[in-house]
Amino acid sequence: MKEIGILPCSGACNVGMLSNKAVVNTLEEKENTGFVCALGLPLGIEGIIKNGKSSDGYIALNGCKVKCASKALKSADIPVDEEIVISEKYGIEKNSDLRSEEKLDKIINDVKKLVDELQKD
Ligand code: SF4
Numbered sequence: 001m002k003e004i005g006i007l008p009c010s011g012a013c014n015v016g017m018l019s020n021k022a023v024v025n026t027l028e029e030k031e032n033t034g035f036v037c038a039l040g041l042p043l044g045i046e047g048i049i050k051n052g053k054s055s056d057g058y059i060a061l062n063g064c065k066v067k068c069a070s071k072a073l074k075s076a077d078i079p080v081d082e083e084i085v086i087s088e089k090y091g092i093e094k095n096s097d098l099r100s101e102e103k104l105d106k107i108i109n110d111v112k113k114l115v116d117e118l119q120k121d
Contacts, residue, residue, distance in 0.1 A: 003033070008022065008061045009067075033115055
């Protein structure tokens, strides 16, 4: 089965934290998925880049349209096979509520579906 790397932007706002929560939940429920550390890639941290490149497919989970998770993958020449922009896809306005779980179940389901699709290819 293909290994899928998932990268949340982990931004310091509701949608950034939702990206993190969605990835953690997906990892618990889907086999052959891995957490790609967003910050280490653009910083050029060798071990993190090496780890990050070990997957067969990649999903970037962005809180907002700035798309930091997608950009972090691209900065390390890692292909973005699928990406989600939470604020746009789910109509969630960015705010400072770090504990928000707004539409979290729906986001998790959608990330799991993307994992299924990439593992199918
Ligand atoms: S994508 Fe948006 S929410 Fe996520 S870290 Fe970047 S600016 Fe913050």
